[in-house]
Amino acid sequence: IRRNAGEPEFHQAVHEVLESLGRVVAKHPHYLDQALIERICEPERQIIFRIPWTDDAGQVQINRGFRVQFNSALGPYKGGMRFHPSVNVGIIKFLGFEQTFKNALTGMPIGGGKGGSDFDPKGRSDAEIMRFCQSLMTELHRHLGEQTDVPAGDIGVGGREIGYMFGQYKRLNNRFEAGVFTGKALVYGGSRARTEATGYGNTYFVESMLKTNGTDFDGKTVVVSGSGNVAIYSIEKVQSFGGKVIACSDSSGYVLDENGIDLALLKDVKIQRRERISEYARRRGQGAHFIACDKGTIWDVPCDVAMPSATQNELSGKDARMLVKNGVIAVGEGANMPSTPDAVKVFRTAGVLFAPGKAANAGGVATSALEMQQNASRDSWSFEQTETRLASIMRGIHDTCYQTADDYGAPGDYVLGANIAGFVRVAESMRMLGVI
Numbered sequence: 001i002r003r004n005a006g007e008p009e010f011h012q013a014v015h016e017v018l019e020s021l022g023r024v025v026a027k028h029p030h031y032l033d034q035a036l037i038e039r040i041c042e043p044e045r046q047i048i049f050r051i052p053w054t055d056d057a058g059q060v061q062i063n064r065g066f067r068v069q070f071n072s073a074l075g076p077y078k079g080g081m082r083f084h085p086s087v088n089v090g091i092i093k094f095l096g097f098e099q100t101f102k103n104a105l106t107g108m109p110i111g112g113g114k115g116g117s118d119f120d121p122k123g124r125s126d127a128e129i130m131r132f133c134q135s136l137m138t139e140l141h142r143h144l145g146e147q148t149d150v151p152a153g154d155i156g157v158g159g160r161e162i163g164y165m166f167g168q169y170k171r172l173n174n175r176f177e178a179g180v181f182t183g184k185a186l187v188y189g190g191s192r193a194r195t196e197a198t199g200y201g202n203t204y205f206v207e208s209m210l211k212t213n214g215t216d217f218d219g220k221t222v223v224v225s226g227s228g229n230v231a232i233y234s235i236e237k238v239q240s241f242g243g244k245v246i247a248c249s250d251s252s253g254y255v256l257d258e259n260g261i262d263l264a265l266l267k268d269v270k271i272q273r274r275e276r277i278s279e280y281a282r283r284r285g286q287g288a289h290f291i292a293c294d295k296g297t298i299w300d301v302p303c304d305v306a307m308p309s310a311t312q313n314e315l316s317g318k319d320a321r322m323l324v325k326n327g328v329i330a331v332g333e334g335a336n337m338p339s340t341p342d343a344v345k346v347f348r349t350a351g352v353l354f355a356p357g358k359a360a361n362a363g364g365v366a367t368s369a370l371e372m373q374q375n376a377s378r379d380s381w382s383f384e385q386t387e388t389r390l391a392s393i394m395r396g397i398h399d400t401c402y403q404t405a406d407d408y409g410a411p412g413d414y415v416l417g418a419n420i421a422g423f424v425r426v427a428e429s430m431r432m433l434g435v436i
């Protein structure tokens, strides 16, 4: 704790994984050798740098950039970039740590990393975003490479930002190295279904969980927090499975739409126009209401399935108790660590089917690995082919977590299953690579 002072999110993520490992080391004490667990909690490398850029008024602005290269035992570091004013080294470390186990769960040859900046893209012009991305990449490019470290998107980083960062990387290196970034647009080496993958993947995972309990999404009432990339494509897939999504949100509040979210309108408000969620309620009219964040939380809305897809610690113990009281049967974490430890405890104690983020939202990075495969073979797969692979990867992750929980005497505990299965794969590789 002293070595990682002032990093509560990192402590929280490490604590949750270590809590699950008691059963593993009881069965396989060799994982205690060679300080393996201590090494797995220590990032291999952390880069912190200055990002100077000029705004539209001619004023020089300074932001801080981060890249935490957490673990490369299974392959090149892989994980997104986040642009949000709350970003600090502790948040990037928690995300990189989670990413290491998530990537292991996909079964693909990718290590774990994460990066970002405390830059706030809200209200910035296109030209400002471009200058910022170029300045960031002017430093970061020397630390990346398709065999070294492969970033992607996250909060505040979508196709536009990835384009600007990749463009600057290409210019500085004088190399068209498509596999150095994922989440690229189709026209310059992106993969079909990558944009949709995290939201679709979480929905496939929850569908598998519901099926183990003899049910499915059809006719269920669903609440999805956030209205960004993960939320929008979760809503799309849930609707295609027959579920009715009645609420979504952004950081200003949430909308409750009794008739079910109108996805085309939501995409227009959030993707095309980049407006606030209250605009959705205003344009939708009857049956849709906007509730500001100081007037209530989205978790007060009664539902069968909850899919927190905004940010870390957005769902508290109190929220979880309300969801349980209202009869929730399943929770799928689209975001990274959206439920507080207290909330996770409430769900597990109440017997709610609970899919932890590192398993449920792995569809994005899995499809990123498919994008790397397509780049390496200079190929481009159809949407159907890519989605079929994604669906089978998500069912595979579900089954691995389910089976592992069973093997370790905790049937139905997906948190334990995900932590143990992810840990064992990374730990096995680290043992074979020696003390490095």
Ligand code: NDP
Binding pocket: 153, 154, 155, 156, 157, 198, 226, 227, 228, 229, 230, 231, 249, 250, 251, 252, 309, 310, 311, 312, 314, 334, 335, 336, 361, 362, 364, 365
């Ligand atoms: P986006 O930037 O596209 O959307 C984020 C959404 O969450 C927005 O609606 C945003 O609202 C809301 N939000 C962000 N911060 C807060 C906050 N502090 N309080 C309330 N609402 C907030 O990001 P993504 O959809 O890509 O990411 C969402 C989550 O999913 C993150 O935890 C991310 O790490 C995780 N994830 C993403 C993957 C991906 O492929 N994109 C892969 C795996 C996990 P507002 O616009 O008002 O800020």
